[in-house]
Structures are given as C-alpha cells and as structure tokens.
Amino acid sequence: MYEIQTREFKIQSDKSHSIFDDFKRHGFFINHSCLSGRCGNCKAKVIKGESQLVVPEIGLTEIEREHKFILTCVRRATSDMILDLDVLKDVTLEQVRTVPTKISTSTKLSEHVIKLVIRLPPGVDFKFLPGQYVNFIRGSIKRSYSIGGVEGDNKLVFYIKRYLKGVMSKYLFEEAKENDLLRIEGPLGSFFLRRDSLRTILFLAVGTGIAPILAILKSPLNRELLRDRTVFLFQGGRVESDLIGLNYFRSSTIHYYPTLSRVRRDGFYFGHIQKTLLDQDIDLSQSTVYACGSTEMIEDSKSILFKRGLKPNQFHADAFVESN
Incomplete structure (x- = not known):
C-alpha cells in the first residue's frame, strides 16, 4: 500500500x-x-x-x-x-450513469455546427452542474460533448462542431434521424462555476466552446452568484456565424466582447479573444477565469494571463480535444 x-x-x-x-x-x-x-x-x-x-x-x-x-x-x-x-471542496458531484435518450431535433446553425436536442426518458431526472459534459455512446463509439443547456423538463441541448473524418460527426451530421436512440454517459468533468469570493468572472470561449458557458449563464442555479459579480464574456469565432448565442449575449447585462479572427466588421472586435481581454482595464488579481474551446486558445490564455498577475488556481478550463 x-x-x-x-x-x-x-x-x-x-x-x-x-x-x-x-x-x-x-x-x-x-x-x-x-x-x-x-x-x-x-x-x-x-x-x-x-x-x-x-x-x-x-x-x-x-x-x-x-x-x-x-x-x-x-x-x-x-x-x-x-x-x-x-x-x-464543498461540491457534490452527481453519480455518473448511462441513460438511453432519443434525438428530438437537429438544427443546422452554420456549415460546420448543429444544435442537437436530445430527449430523456419520461421520469428520468438527469442532474448535472451547468458546465459539465456527457459522453455520447453509439455502438462502440464514444465521444464527449458539453451540455449547452436544457429545454423543458426532459431535453438537453448540445452545440456540436463537425470534424473532418470524425466518426461521430459523420453520424450526427449525415445520418442521424429524429427518434434515433443515443445513449449518454455522465455527468462528467469539473468545469462549473466556483463559489469563490473574487468579484469578477471572465469567460473565454471560441467556437462551440460557448456551449458550457451558455449553460452556466442561463442556469437558475447560478443566478444569485452571477448577479453579485461583474461578468465579462469574450467570445471568438472566425466569422459572425460562428458566434453562437450572439443576440442573446448582446441583450444580456454582462460585458460582452464578440471577437472575429478572419474579418473586420463594425460592432465586433478583431483578432484573438486573449488580446481583446488584455486591451480592457480588468484587475486580474480579483478575477476568476473560465476558458473553453481549443487547446491552443487555452494554453495561450494561461501563459498570457499568468504573466499579467492571474494565479493558477483562478483559471479553470475545458479543452476540446479531437478523438480522431
């Protein structure tokens, strides 16, 4: 031992x-x-x-x-x-379990992204902390997707990017039909809002990395904590259509910084979200950062922000990694 x-x-x-x-x-x-x-x-x-x-x-x-x-x-x-x-500490994580679900709707948001809504069986209470993810299981294939929110009492929402040669991507984008059976395993992960005493919350998201942040911001569980904090969201995409939830965030009370990396447009910042963040006068010593998206964005953000005074225990991330 x-x-x-x-x-x-x-x-x-x-x-x-x-x-x-x-x-x-x-x-x-x-x-x-x-x-x-x-x-x-x-x-x-x-x-x-x-x-x-x-x-x-x-x-x-x-x-x-x-x-x-x-x-x-x-x-x-x-x-x-x-x-x-x-x-x-002081966090209760739900027991991981496997639950059968059915595809309710699949909506194309852009050439490479769909909004997928799956339906839980009647009477199944699938609890999770906003920001967590599940594994989709279809036959021998298992892939991870962040929960983007809930609809009604028994539906979970996902924002899914298509990956070239992705086995699950091919199914979800080309073959999936309404009422198809899709098992989920979860909830998983530790990307959720912490109950710390820092007064500022910074969210960083690129692409479909906005999904768990949407779940966090919309959840009634977090309403009181978010109301008592100053909240910033730095959302990045190549073009405007990549910015999932754009209109929702613009009409919210958070400080919103939509950033495009490929085109310059009025009403948008240009470049990478890390740079957009640094251009603002934010006291990082009193901030908690939640970053979700590509590994490159997360690693670069850590390097930059730590040099500017952010402590490692004030940075929480959910890196999206390709499975194949």
Whole structure:
C-alpha cells in the first residue's frame, strides 16, 4: 500500500489505481475533464515521491514537465507522494450513469455546427452542474460533448462542431434521424462555476466552446452568484456565424466582447479573444477565469494571463480535444 499526501490530508493508494482514482475513492475530486492525459486539467506538482506513467501525458508542456508537474489521471503512485494540487471542496458531484435518450431535433446553425436536442426518458431526472459534459455512446463509439443547456423538463441541448473524418460527426451530421436512440454517459468533468469570493468572472470561449458557458449563464442555479459579480464574456469565432448565442449575449447585462479572427466588421472586435481581454482595464488579481474551446486558445490564455498577475488556481478550463 502507498500513501498520497497533499498539504491538507493523507489517503491510501495502491498500484492498481491512478492517482486521480485514489482521491476519488476517498471522496476527493481533482479538477479534471478528459481523464485520458490530453487536456491537462488534472495536473499536480510533485513535491516528493515517484509515480508510474500509464499512457502519454500529452496535456503537459515541456516547461511543466521540467517543473515536475504530472497528470494524475494517467499516473499511479509507486511510493509515498507529496503533491501540490487543487482538490474540489464543498461540491457534490452527481453519480455518473448511462441513460438511453432519443434525438428530438437537429438544427443546422452554420456549415460546420448543429444544435442537437436530445430527449430523456419520461421520469428520468438527469442532474448535472451547468458546465459539465456527457459522453455520447453509439455502438462502440464514444465521444464527449458539453451540455449547452436544457429545454423543458426532459431535453438537453448540445452545440456540436463537425470534424473532418470524425466518426461521430459523420453520424450526427449525415445520418442521424429524429427518434434515433443515443445513449449518454455522465455527468462528467469539473468545469462549473466556483463559489469563490473574487468579484469578477471572465469567460473565454471560441467556437462551440460557448456551449458550457451558455449553460452556466442561463442556469437558475447560478443566478444569485452571477448577479453579485461583474461578468465579462469574450467570445471568438472566425466569422459572425460562428458566434453562437450572439443576440442573446448582446441583450444580456454582462460585458460582452464578440471577437472575429478572419474579418473586420463594425460592432465586433478583431483578432484573438486573449488580446481583446488584455486591451480592457480588468484587475486580474480579483478575477476568476473560465476558458473553453481549443487547446491552443487555452494554453495561450494561461501563459498570457499568468504573466499579467492571474494565479493558477483562478483559471479553470475545458479543452476540446479531437478523438480522431
């Protein structure tokens, strides 16, 4: 048996479980998303001890490796360890389960994006924290999609981008029909609003990365907390049609910065959302950042914002990674 230690508590481990699973078995959840070594959310800094790598840590940069960071989802402890990491506190995560659903509607929003609405079985209460995701399961294929919101009492909304050669994409964009059976597994992930004391919330989203942020902003569960904060949204796309929810955000009370990277248009900022954010006079020391979208945007945002005074524990991300 082995022990994994943090600065606050000690738990037992053995070689058959990942570090992430060791914490989970004892009721402690590490920040996470993909759980496959790709997104980098579950990283921890090794203060002392050794671990064994199970699959490659794609989600780590060379600088992070040099500074002794590891990804807890793809490593097993091989000795006593002391780790510096964030553990979710005062949060109740719903039990992950698999539920049969049916496709209700599929609406084409642009050439590469659809709005998919799926219907839960009567009487099934599928609870989740706004911002979390589920896995779609069809036969042997499993792919992850963020929940973009709810419709009525038993429908979940998703905003899905088409990927070339994507197996699930081909089905959803070319073959899916109303009432098709589609199983979902979830809820999953730790991308949701934190109940911290910082007064400013910054949302960063590109493409369909806006989906979990839409769920967060529209949820009645977050209404009181958001009302007491100053909220900024920096949404990016190549062209105007990429900006899902544009009219909704423009009519809301949040500080909204729609940004285009391919064309210049009146009423829009131009370039990358990271640059748009830095051009504003925002006190990052009093801000919590939630970023969702491409890995490139998230890594660049972290690098830029940390240099400007944002602390690592004030940055939460959900990186969209391609499966094939």
